Amino acid sequence: MKNNNHNSYCVLLVGMATSVSASASGFISDSEATLTARNYYFEREYKGTSPQNHAREWAQGFILKMNSGYTDGPIGFGLNTIGLLGIKLDSSPDRRGTDLLPYNSQGEAADEYSELGLTAKMRLAKTVVQAGTLTNTTFPMAYPSVSRLLPQTFRGVHVSSTDLDNFTLIGSSIDRINKRNSTDYEKFTMGSPNRRFNPTAESDRANFLGIEYRPDKAWTLRYYNGTVENLYSTNYFNFENLHNFENSKLKSEFSWYSSRDEGSARAGKVDNDTYLAEFTYSIGGHSFIGGYQILSGDTATPYISGTEMLTLGKYMLASDFLNPKERTWEAMYIYDFAASGIPGLKATLRYLKGDEIELPTALGGKGLTESERYAELSYVIQSGPFRDVALRVRNSKYRNDFASTASFRDEDQTRINIDYTVKLW
Structure with a gap:
């Protein structure tokens, strides 16, 4: 297993381990461990003329999480551990x-890859500080990707506090990212499909x-700021009502991302405001969702390569x-079959259509469009020897009128997941 944590985080771990030995009752009694086995099949079928017609792979993943409790006393210390293992079942350089x-330099997939992450934690009242491997830094402008075999992680320090009534305060300082198909911590770069920014x-x-x-159960107001040094900075405002x-x-949500280049602007100019509204009406097992999103400014919406954003394209x-x-x-429909006496079964249909897109002339120019149709069926087995086994099938059909050299190409995509999580203690 590979551990890439910086030496400074190791010093914190040693210090906390010393404290644990002095008062370990809560540290042990409140500990918990889970093991998730994830089988993942992924297929892309590209349409039209393309040097590669398919991307198709199959892999088995294992995610082990062991979280301690906290030591006794006004300041509690603890340790979280995450072990990740991915195993190739089927792959080839042409797929x-x-x-x-x-992959290696010849385009051959690794037979297996693994890593071990350690996170020291400290609790004072309702404030928690974590240092090391971070898995819970869920900021809307840099949401950790969990859409592949193994989760993406960060390396740094994270603080969260609910000491003030109705308020949640969070902050992170991160120096490296470990992407979802990697075991190496890397510097930050910007997501740059369609030549949006300098990807290097x-x-x-x-x-x-x-x-x-959260003044009450009906309203939630959020403000976030994210700054990636010498690349860009984003302010995020969100209002949610239930x-x-x-x-x-009826759930109503309004969001605004305002992004500009920062410092030496190494990736180029950033000038973007992204506005979106989404409404969800739920009755019985039915949920009807509609949304609209507008991008203004001279550039695309920036984000850290390897992460996701909480925008309309998030699913x-x-x-x-x-x-x-x-x-x-956006138009979306979800049905929970528990309302019809079949708990654990859900179906989702979703459609997104984007227009008025502006790309470089070589990629198609102005007035371009794209659309995606998405269908999902998921089921969690409720009883018997396979209880809690989760099955998920997703399919999408994506089309655009971009030039053939653009990053996004017409494709049909299928993903099949079988997940099983068992509590070890």
């Missing part, structure tokens, strides 16, 4: 490109701050719908 597995420009530090305010009717409910398989000037509308 690579799924991000399930790492690097940053050594990303800092995030956030505040959430209104309960007699037999149904889609083929595109991020964050191209310059893009206007996107």
Whole structure:
């Protein structure tokens, strides 16, 4: 197993281990461990003329999480451990490109890859500090990707606090990212499909701050700031309301991302405002979702390569719908079959259409469009020897009128997951 944590984090771990030995009752009694086995099949079928017609791979992953409790006393110390293992079941250089597995210089997928992450933690009242491998830095402008075989992680320090009534305060200072098909911690770069930014420009530090305010059960207000040094900075504002009717409910959400280049702007100019609104009406087992998203400014929406953003494209398989000037509308339907007496079974249909896209002339120019149709069926077995085994099948059809040299190409995509999580103690 491979551990890439920096020496400074190891010093923190040793210090906390010393404290643990002095008062270990809560540290041990409140500990827990889970093991997730994930079988993942991924297939892309590219349409039209293409040097590669398919990307198809199959892999088995294992995710072991062992979290201690905290030592006794006003300041508690603890330790979290995550072990990740990915095993190749089927792959070939002519079918690579799924991000399930790492590759060598010849394009051959590794037979297996693994790593061990350690996180020291400290608790004072309702404030928790974590240092080392971070898996819970869920900021809307840099959401850790969990859409492949193994989760993506960061390396740094994270603080969260709920000491103030109705407020949640969070912050992170991160110096490296470990992507979802890698075991190496890397510097930060910017996601740059369709030549949006300079993809080779690097940053050594990303800092995030956030505040959430919930005055009551109906309203949530959020503000976040994320700064990737010498690349870009984003301010995020979000307002969420949940209104309960007699037999149904309506969730309304409005978000605004405002991004500009930062410091020496190594990746190029960043000038973007992204506005989106999403409404979810739920009654019985039915959920009806509609949304609209507008990008303004001279560039696309920036994000850290390897992460995801909480925008309308967050559930889609083929595109991020964050191209310059893009206007996107969303229609989505979810049915929970528990309302019909079949608990554990859910179905989802989703459609996104983006237009008014502006790309470089070589990639198609102005007035471009893209669309994606998405279908999902998932089921968690409720009883018997296979209880809690989760099956998930997803399929999408993506089409655009971009030039053939663009990053996003017409494709049909299928993903099949079988997950099983067992609690070890």
